[in-house]
Amino acid sequence: MNQSFNFPTANDILAAAERIKPYAHRTPVLTCRSIDERVGARLYFKCENFQKVGAFKFRGACNAVMLLSEAEARRGAATHSSGNHAQALALAAQIRGVPAYIVMPENSPRVKIAAVEGYGAQIRFCKPTLTARETTLQEVVQETGATFIHPYNDLRVIAGQATAAKELLEEVESPDTLIVPVGGGGLLSGTALSCRYFSPGATVLAGEPAGADDAFRSLQAGRIIPSENPRTIADGLLTSLGENTFAIIREHVREILTVSEDSIIAAMRLIWERMKIVVEPSAAVPLGALLERPDQFRNQTIGMILSGGNVDLERLPW
Amino acid sequence: MNQSFNFPTANDILAAAERIKPYAHRTPVLTCRSIDERVGARLYFKCENFQKVGAFKFRGACNAVMLLSEAEARRGAATHSSGNHAQALALAAQIRGVPAYIVMPENSPRVKIAAVEGYGAQIRFCKPTLTARETTLQEVVQETGATFIHPYNDLRVIAGQATAAKELLEEVESPDTLIVPVGGGGLLSGTALSCRYFSPGATVLAGEPAGADDAFRSLQAGRIIPSENPRTIADGLLTSLGENTFAIIREHVREILTVSEDSIIAAMRLIWERMKIVVEPSAAVPLGALLERPDQFRNQTIGMILSGGNVDLERLPW
Numbered sequence: 150m151n152q153s154f155n156f157p158t159a160n161d162i163l164a165a166a167e168r169i170k171p172y173a174h175r176t177p178v179l180t181c182r183s184i185d186e187r188v189g190a191r192l193y194f195k196c197e198n199f200q201k202v203g204a205f206k207f208r209g210a211c212n213a214v215m216l217l218s219e220a221e222a223r224r225g226a227a228t229h230s231s232g233n234h235a236q237a238l239a240l241a242a243q244i245r246g247v248p249a250y251i252v253m254p255e256n257s258p259r260v261k262i263a264a265v266e267g268y269g270a271q272i273r274f275c276k277p278t279l280t281a282r283e284t285t286l287q288e289v290v291q292e293t294g295a296t297f298i299h300p301y302n303d304l305r306v307i308a309g310q311a312t313a314a315k316e317l318l319e320e321v322e323s324p325d326t327l328i329v330p331v332g333g334g335g336l337l338s339g340t341a342l343s344c345r346y347f348s349p350g351a352t353v354l355a356g357e358p359a360g361a362d363d364a365f366r367s368l369q370a371g372r373i374i375p376s377e378n379p380r381t382i383a384d385g386l387l388t389s390l391g392e393n394t395f396a397i398i399r400e401h402v403r404e405i406l407t408v409s410e411d412s413i414i415a416a417m418r419l420i421w422e423r424m425k426i427v428v429e430p431s432a433a434v435p436l437g438a439l440l441e442r443p444d445q446f447r448n449q450t451i452g453m454i455l456s457g458g459n460v461d462l463e464r465l466p467w
Numbered sequence: 468m469n470q471s472f473n474f475p476t477a478n479d480i481l482a483a484a485e486r487i488k489p490y491a492h493r494t495p496v497l498t499c500r501s502i503d504e505r506v507g508a509r510l511y512f513k514c515e516n517f518q519k520v521g522a523f524k525f526r527g528a529c530n531a532v533m534l535l536s537e538a539e540a541r542r543g544a545a546t547h548s549s550g551n552h553a554q555a556l557a558l559a560a561q562i563r564g565v566p567a568y569i570v571m572p573e574n575s576p577r578v579k580i581a582a583v584e585g586y587g588a589q590i591r592f593c594k595p596t597l598t599a600r601e602t603t604l605q606e607v608v609q610e611t612g613a614t615f616i617h618p619y620n621d622l623r624v625i626a627g628q629a630t631a632a633k634e635l636l637e638e639v640e641s642p643d644t645l646i647v648p649v650g651g652g653g654l655l656s657g658t659a660l661s662c663r664y665f666s667p668g669a670t671v672l673a674g675e676p677a678g679a680d681d682a683f684r685s686l687q688a689g690r691i692i693p694s695e696n697p698r699t700i701a702d703g704l705l706t707s708l709g710e711n712t713f714a715i716i717r718e719h720v721r722e723i724l725t726v727s728e729d730s731i732i733a734a735m736r737l738i739w740e741r742m743k744i745v746v747e748p749s750a751a752v753p754l755g756a757l758l759e760r761p762d763q764f765r766n767q768t769i770g771m772i773l774s775g776g777n778v779d780l781e782r783l784p785w
Binding site: 177198418421425426428463467 | 742
């Protein structure tokens with residue numbers, strides 16, 4: 150009954166790391182004394198806001214695109230996304246020199262459309278519903294023969310996202326805890342696998358907005374509970390878990406910590422002011438979780454992944 | 468007639484680097500492909516926004532405080548400043564365990580007062596005029612016997628600021644140009660000296676807001692022209708040159724490039740959006756100068772110092 154034999158192995162993750170190495174940044178791990186003092190712990194921030202396209206998503210998309218066979222690659226890669234995965238897939242396809250087809254809701258922000266176009270992808274617009282997205286994607290795949298690369302439930306994507314935690318664990322010896330944000334669960338499941346393989350003594354946690362707490366409820370219920378009318382500033386974390394990410398998370402993640410909007414904003418601001426780096430709200434959710442639970446992490450060594458830095462500078466939450 | 472025998476030597480700068488090494492960050496040098504493409508040059512950004520207190524100013528203040536004799540140190544260090552030098556001197560004195568006396572205008576922003584107090588300095592408020600600042604500082608020095616450490620005209624401070632360019636030149640081989648912002652000229656004169664000693668083939672330039680172009684006019688006139696009613700968003704660059712900084716700049720700086728407010732803001736935003744780092748307006752002035760002169764720097768290798776990252780997140784210029 151244990152499905153984990155399907156999941157990325159340590160060798161899959163090591164191979165993904167080698168595969169994406171020529172294209173992805175090895176992002177720095179930063180520390181910040183004043184935030185450490187505030188939280189009462191030693192925090193190590195893996196800065197995926199500095200990754201290509203401004204988010205960890207490039208790791209998974211790049212691994213998946215590079216794993217396509219020559220015949221598959223010629224027909225291209227396709228996905229539906231209005232967010233960082235769309236840009237990530239577009240850039241990975243551009244690097245490999247193959248087509249990318251991105252299905253985006255017709256109400257997507259201009260700046261996101263321009264970014265995807267800037268990487269040379271072909272955009273197909275659809276109505277802003279999940280059904281329309283999936284139908285349109287199916288049409289694109291049937292027309293073009295492109296390979297669908299799911300934003301998070303794809304095992305190649307999960308292995309790619311796992312490389313961020315692998316790198317973090319190379320720089321932080323024996324952390325007590327790793328904590329990352331959870332939306333669809335690609336980063337969280339990849340982090341959980343890397344932690345299991347490369348630092349099995351560490352506990353893996355996730356931070357999730359209280360206003361989009363489907364992963365928290367799914368873990369409690371023992372089955373996937375879809376996200377319904379999620380409301381949070383952390384716009385990268387609106388999606389529901391997939392079958393693969395849920396199975397890995399259920400097995401390897403200790404707990405999902407919900408976080409209020411106020412704490413997400415306070416954490417985001419703390420990172421901007423003290424670390425002088427730009428992170429998107431989703432990236433601040435794990436620190437928000439720590440701010441809300443000052444006693445739970447006292448004196449721990451904690452690794453955290455700052456998932457991205459794509460934020461609208463015209464609409465900051467303070 | 469050549470006064471430069473007084474100025475920091477290569478050995479002074481090397482000694483300053485060793486002296487501050489235990490306390491200051493060796494800040495990273497970042498690159499950004501999309502900004503390179505925009506400018507048509509290879510840019511290396513020395514990130515002093517990640518320095519202690521969020522600005523290069525810590526280097527000079529730290530060097531000066533650590534150079535005080537035991538007897539001097541016991542009586543403390545004093546300065547007048549409402550900006551980054553105040554925090555820098557307060558932290559350096561706190562590290563050495565000696566008193567710091569900071570004269571600040573009574574209308575200084577609460578957040579800056581709190582920061583200086585947070586480092587344990589004693590604040591003396593004065594009317595917001597240059598005369599009041601100087602008179603109050605004299606009183607403090609007479610009362611306490613503290614040593615006045617000028618924000619930029621002090622040779623120990625200049626030697627400290629020079630260590631930023633020294634580090635940059637260790638990571639960028641044979642740049643064509645170094646460009647930094649100029650206000651009072653501490654960073655610029657230190658950069659010019661380091662460049663002369665450690666990379667004599669490079670040209671040193673400065674960026675200066677067109678609305679506060681006293682250094683530009685001083686260099687043209689061959690004498691210090693004080694800043695009068697400067698108007699710029701780059702609030703770190705409002706001060707006039709000092710005798711020492713002017714003498715060094717006149718000898719070793721090729722040209723001062725004035726920059727419009729629009730270009731400063733565009734450059735600042737480009738750095739935030741593309742590099743995902745927080746810089747203050749003053750730090751963006753050199754990039755603004757390049758944006759205004761796309762042909763002048765084509766295909767060059769350019770080192771740039773991002774001078775600081777202390778910005779009011781409530782009042783961004785876009």
